[in-house]
Amino acid sequence: MARSRATPPVPRTVWALGFVSLFMDVSSEIIHALLPLFLTVTLGASVMMVGLVDGIAEATAAIAKVVSGYVSDRMGRRKPLILLGYGLAALSKPLFPMAGSAATVLLARFIDRSGKGMRGAPRDALIADVTPREARGRAYGLRQALDSTGAFLGPAMAIGLMIAFHDDIRRVFWIAALPAVIAFLIIVFAVSDKPGKAVDTASCPPIALADLKRLPARFWKVVALGGIFTLARFSEAFLILKATQAGLPIMAAPLVLVAMNLVYSLGAYPAGALADDHSARWLLQAGLVLLVVADAVLAFTTGVPMAFVGIALWGGHMAMTQGLLSKLVADHAPEEAAGSAFGLFNLTLGIATLIASALAGILWESIGPRATFIAGGAFAASAIVLAQVILPRRPEPA
DSSP: OOOSSOOOOOOHHHHHHHHHHHHHHHHHHHHHHHHHHIIIIISOOOHHHHHHHHHHHHHHHHHHHHHHHHHHHHHTOOHHHHHHHHHHHHHHTTHHHHOOSHHHHHHHHHHHHHHHHHHHHHHHHHHHHHSOGGGHHHHHHHHHHHHHHHHHHHHHHHHHHHHHTTTOHHHHHHHTHHHHHHHHHHHHHHOOOOOOOOOOOTTOOTTOHHHHHTSOHHHHHHHHHHHHHHHTOOOTHHHHHHHHHTTOOGGGTTHHHHHHHHHHHHHHHHHHHHHHHSOHHHHHHHHHHHHHHHHHHHHHOOSHHHHHHHHHHHHHHHHHHHHHHHHHHHHHSOGGGHHHHHHHHHHHHHHHHHHHHHHHHHHHHHTOHHHHHHHHHHHHHHHHHHHHHHSOSSOOOO
């Protein structure tokens, strides 16, 4: 469908936030690409512990998003909480190379994901604040594209660093702290708040009942859809474990995230542009179909090449769905409660992630990897049906 009016440009602040995400993801994904192997090989933790560490970390981030989103609405400002969140993430990075047990890794992930929670809802709300409604698909798609560019550069760098440092994971983790500092500096100098009116928080407990009543039924439908969808999306750590089980050498394990995020980064912006002009329902369902196919391939493949086919399809579903879900939240929540809406949405996703990652680990150890991916495909199929029921056939007017 052709556009009937000039396309608004993506605001400068969205570009800045995109590059912040890029550099922070370079830092985080260098660590994330090696962390499952660091836990299981270096520290001797179980696969179930890998799932619990990721699940607890993501649930922590989700809970923090509720508080930070609400507070940013009340302050009328987003940048202070974004700055605090990225600062905590940067400070957590040295804990990984110093870890001597899975408990220390869990602490580092807790601090890192607390920072992610602090910044996530205010950042997504700020994008909604500064972007015209008719350009939000492209704005969220651009941020996701830059974010996932960092997410494939990080693992690629991890491979080079592992070669340079002769598989010394701890030294690689030390290097990973540097891009996080760059991300923090970009926020300081290049991210601007949209002027807003602060609200007195003295008489307002976090997430008061009155705030929940301001959120319409259509928003809660998006929340329900996001929760079911996220049950199908356990941690990418299981993709790494699947590929290494299929025969991928440990040194090359970061290639899993390189492949997934390369597809993700290439597809996120075009998918966002489509979301500005077309029905969210068929776009989301198309992404979920990709996830079902990815899970089927990963469940029944035994070799490295086919494992990477499944991993690429997983990246395709991320490109189709992640920016779209953010756009759906922004479009279905009142402007004055955007931070709270993103916080509540991400709380639901965090709880679902905790359940999904813990269940994935339990199924992996008690039945086998195939059961993990079959369960993920079943939840994705359920989300396809739910999207058919609750999302409109046509795009809503801007």
